[in-house]
Amino acid sequence: MEVTQSVSRERKHTNITSSRFGRGCARGIGKELSRFLVCSMEIPWNLTKALLQAEPVHVVMVDTLEENIIEKQVKAAPACDCVVGIGGGQAIDLAKFFAWKLSVRLVTIPTVISVDAFVTAAAAIRRDHKIVYVGATSPDPLVIDYDLIRTAPAELNIAGVGDLLSIHTATYDWEIAERYKHSEFPFSQESVAKARSILKSHILDKECEIKSLSDEGLQTIIDGYIEINTICLPAGHYRVEEGSEHYIFYELESRLQRSFVHGHIVGLGVYLMSKLQNNESDAILTFMNNVGLRYQPKQMELTKADVIHSLKNLQQFIQAQKDLWFTVINVEEITDEWIATAIAKLEFNHD
Numbered sequence: 439m440e441v442t443q444s445v446s447r448e449r450k451h452t453n454i455t456s457s458r459f460g461r462g463c464a465r466g467i468g469k470e471l472s473r474f475l476v477c478s479m480e481i482p483w484n485l486t487k488a489l490l491q492a493e494p495v496h497v498v499m500v501d502t503l504e505e506n507i508i509e510k511q512v513k514a515a516p517a518c519d520c521v522v523g524i525g526g527g528q529a530i531d532l533a534k535f536f537a538w539k540l541s542v543r544l545v546t547i548p549t550v551i552s553v554d555a556f557v558t559a560a561a562a563i564r565r566d567h568k569i570v571y572v573g574a575t576s577p578d579p580l581v582i583d584y585d586l587i588r589t590a591p592a593e594l595n596i597a598g599v600g601d602l603l604s605i606h607t608a609t610y611d612w613e614i615a616e617r618y619k620h621s622e623f624p625f626s627q628e629s630v631a632k633a634r635s636i637l638k639s640h641i642l643d644k645e646c647e648i649k650s651l652s653d654e655g656l657q658t659i660i661d662g663y664i665e666i667n668t669i670c671l672p673a674g675h676y677r678v679e680e681g682s683e684h685y686i687f688y689e690l691e692s693r694l695q696r697s698f699v700h701g702h703i704v705g706l707g708v709y710l711m712s713k714l715q716n717n718e719s720d721a722i723l724t725f726m727n728n729v730g731l732r733y734q735p736k737q738m739e740l741t742k743a744d745v746i747h748s749l750k751n752l753q754q755f756i757q758a759q760k761d762l763w764f765t766v767i768n769v770e771e772i773t774d775e776w777i778a779t780a781i782a783k784l785e786f787n788h789d
């Protein structure tokens with residue numbers, strides 16, 4: 439596939455062919471492109487269309503990522519030689535899907551860094567409402583314009599740390615799996631150590647920069663994502679950044695049938711599961727409080743009953759799912775006493 443081959447040899451462990459970082463670096467980029475199609479949403483498109491300084495042949499506003507519908511949108515699209523994704527995760531994922539299907543160049547201009555869609559190769563779309571990952575893409579370039587990203591609500595950019603904080607619990611889960619001889623992949627202590635050093639140097643040591651969303655704060659989150667890909671892409675799995683902290687979120691999402699800001703709910707998961715792991719949960723809580731990550735149940739309109747129900751249901755939930763990895767949830771008992779301590783520092787609006 440052409441898009442896969444465009445990944446340059448030097449950067450084979452990331453999916454990014456080229457990148458631009460800086461204040462105002464999105465300005466005028468449309469003038470470098472000929473027939474380009476834009477995938478975006480109303481707010482990010484209104485913020486950026488003048489910046490591009492050129493007219494696209496067509497603009498697709500994302501309203502769904504359901505495969506049968508977006509397949510039709512691809513077929514109906516006018517001829518183009520480049521797809522530009524502008525916005526958050528959904529706009530970027532749709533652009534990745536278009537670029538992959540049309541085998542044309544992809545340019546991504548994230549306007550918020552709440553999720554890491556802009557550094558992953560596959561497009562997350564929905565097939566019969568379930569998330570599936572399809573295709574392989576590589577932005578050329580990935581455009582990180584700090585000024586543009588700072589136009590998004592601060593809490594959404596801060597949410598970007600969620601999928602890096604998850605390294606804290608996910609690496610621990612992988613060690614547990616190895617100890618119990620249940621690791622689904624060949625265990626690598628080197629990958630675990632490298633992931634932890636990314637978490638420390640890019641996130642935990644950069645509290646002030648992240649809190650203030652300075653240029654350095656934004657860049658450190660993005661570099662964290664890119665660095666973690668250098669572990670995950672060659673390994674072919676995301677064991678170092680996904681584990682029990684995501685599973686509690688899956689349980690909540692599927693039972694309550696509602697969506698969450700990914701980094702916020704994962705933050706709550708990292709706290710609760712690090713508590714279950716007996717793995718420095720208070721340090722994680724302090725960090726999340728200091729940077730202003732909105733992980734508290736009351737900020738997500740989760741009741742105390744919701745959280746308790748989720749914790750009680752967790753073991754049954756993971757057993758019912760056939761494809762989840764072995765984690766702390768498989769080995770630690772979740773008792774009523776433990777739940778009472780685990781939620782003691784959480785804030786709720788209602789019971």
Ligand SMILES: [Zn+2]
Pocket residue numbers: 601684700704
């Ligand atoms: Zn995640």
